[in-house]
């Protein structure tokens with residue numbers, strides 16, 4: 329008896345669920361019809377009026393879908409018009425300049441504390457050191473740090489060395505005048521001056537002499553076959569020599585009677 333009652337109860341529950349499912353099923357055809365009406369009307373511009381009135385009778389989901397479709401249709405029309413007009417005008421002008429700029433700075437950079445100048449061989453890095461050293465000692469000091477005793481290929485480079493020399497003199501001493509040894513020398517007094525750093529075009533454009541220079545010497549029996557840069561700030565010893573310009577002196581000797589320095593140079597990497 330109990331089993332029969334249970335069966336009857338289950339049976340009644342199933343009927344109720346079947347009816348409820350039937351009720352839910354009936355509205356679905358209307359949604360399909362709705363979609364059809366929306367898709368058809370979407371092609372026309374008057375859709376918005378028809379769709380806004382239709383959802384109120386049956387479903388709320390349809391109005392939410394239709395606004396998104398109308399939004400996507402409006403956005404693409406505005407984007408293509410703005411993009412083509414701005415891009416073609418800006419790209420051709422910026423691209424050629426960036427492609428030409430990129431190859432030069434990428435491989436050629438000077439490390440911190442070194443001043444970069446432009447040479448025929450590319451980027452050249454300069455640093456002035458203080459030291460009472462003669463030509464060979466200065467050259468060896470530069471070689472020890474992977475550099476060369478630097479000359480000046482251009483007048484602009486010479487002025488950079490002058491500025492570095494002045495800064496080094498004021499930072500390392502109380503002197504207001506002195507010299508910076510450079511990689512400029514001649515084999516003898518009858519031969520041409522040469523840049524000895526091995527990274528130049530061999531020209532003489534960076535060799536500017538103070539008045540009356542170069543002199544032949546001798547000093548203490550030695551010829552003046554090395555060029556030195558004169559460094560001077562107001563208060564320094566009066567001289568015909570000009571700040572940042574060269575004068576000739578002996579190569580194998582340097583006197584400790586003023587600021588003394590030397591300039592090292594190496595390729596930018």
Ligand SMILES: *[C@@H]1O[C@H](CO)[C@@H](O)[C@H](O)[C@H]1NC(C)=O
Pocket residue numbers: 515516517518519520
């Ligand atoms: C000076 O040096 C040059 C090489 O640069 C050489 O040919 C010449 O013979 C030298 N002159 C003297 C007088 O030594």
